Amino acid sequence: MTSTSPRTVAYFYDSDVGNFHFGPSHPMKPHRLAVTHSLVLNYGLYKKMHVYKPYRASSQDMVRFHSGEYIDFLQRVTPMNIHSFSKSATHFNVGLDDCPVFDGLYDFCSMYTGASLDGATKLNHNTCDIAINWSGGLHHAKKFEASGFCYINDIVVAILELLKYHPRVLYIDIDCHHGDGVQEAFYLTDRVMTLSLHQYGNGFFPGTGDMYELGSEAGKYYSVNVPLKGGIDDPSYMQIFKPVITSVMEYYRPTAIVLQCGADSLALDRLGCFNLSTRGHGECVKMVKDLNVPTLVLGGGGYVLKNVARCWTYETSILVDTEISDELPYTTYYEYFAPDLCLHVDSIPRQENGNTKAYIESIIRTTQDNLRMVEFAPSVQMHERPTDFIKKEEDEDMKNPDERETEEEANARVEPENEFYNGEKDNDQDATSRTT
Template structure:
């Protein structure tokens, strides 16, 4: 994760600087709605800066392969993924209000045109980066459309629908005994921590603003449970702390 909540995966030999950069030109077209603070267009702006400064010449540029339904279900519940796949702004009517509430879709996580395609795109980039690292084809993998760390197993949260980070870590665990996940977003990485809270194969470390602030989790005393005890580390920061 980088400071904007985006997904960046690094392999054990990052000094070689073989960087894989995943980007889909269509990602900036997705729109959460008027007044919503989450704006995928910023990903396109970042890409434009990379191109103009020539940074792209130092990276392998790749278009992510969209994550398949079964890929998303490696972590998320089938019925939740099925709902994301079928719901549209036109079909979210009174008959779907119960499902919208159940899966926590609403003001923060609205239903917008192309929602499922958006999820497939950003998840595909993070999983693709993990595959590149697993096979030793890259030392660093970047997916600035990813990093949606609040999504839970069967519900959306904090602008996040599919937890691409959890999916990428699950991919890394196919080849690696343990994974260290570091989250430096201003919000606590609650979705990722929750997913691996009882295992010692993934250590989650989160630096975040704490107190009366979303999502309200990430206390210093939250250290994991059962086999995962002491494999969750939280660094809660007060408002105004320099980061």
């Protein structure tokens, strides 16, 4: 089904989220969010959306997926006290080069996770058709630890919220890196299908995402992986993306979609090795938008700041059905885009496209064969829907912080046994190891 009329778009942005700093040599730059937002404002795209300062996630929100011990650690750790903890930082994979401890770490996690959770809640209540949180999409974080610049997996938290209202959620990941944290979380359930298109092989992080990682138990065939070789360009990518998405929609029929738009799949990224243009990346977003399914759109990777800002601004324009000029408007960050000063920049490929016609055809064929094993679109009988995690402000004000959690509140946090993979077992002997 394709959209025939403009859809209501909610856009979430906290002006503080771009002020955090992973470190001078770290490739992750939260400042890219401020630069993106500045372009969105100066192109006038805010006029086409409902703009919200998002909810900030609490520790209670985060422990729906992550372990309480890990969340407690993130709340208390600082650059000054990290060595005073009884357990070493490596226990949670925090404090190393990829996932450093920096000032305001927990606040940063609370902001980007809360925005994704807020977007999911508004989709659940039909307040919007599309929710955008460019600060989210941190897909590598695991239940017990940080991984790949990601501390809290806002995607998993948001999907768990969507599952209160939606029997089937489709997760699509177009980041250059495999969406391993999300796949692992939902590896045992058929209520979430994870689809990741990513670079695979030759030790590329995170080392997971083989085509034959299919899911396990009730989730068998509900993990869909499209492993790609370096240098893939727009035509080759769309040659795969379109038929795979079409097949996924045919066999799974999701009632909600979460789209992770990692911009490290763009050409000339510092860490990625793909050759996608901003237009090619945006074409994926347009195709998902035109499916006319409630959609949560998130950011992700992307390590050339000006290219990330160009990409997500362009994709915001796609989501609000507005054409914008290739000439960039003047902003505080105008000089960042020199010498091009335009939205779309042609780049010379850094490497040849390693994805041959035969390889692409084999990926499509294998993926579609696996999807045929999905015999029906799973459903779920909801007798009593759990309460929303984002409470009304007056409810929070009335709650006594010294009171113990009631039995009813505790039960509301209990998830079905196979709702997400908890990292403590894996009965699928064929799945490759999950390298962090």
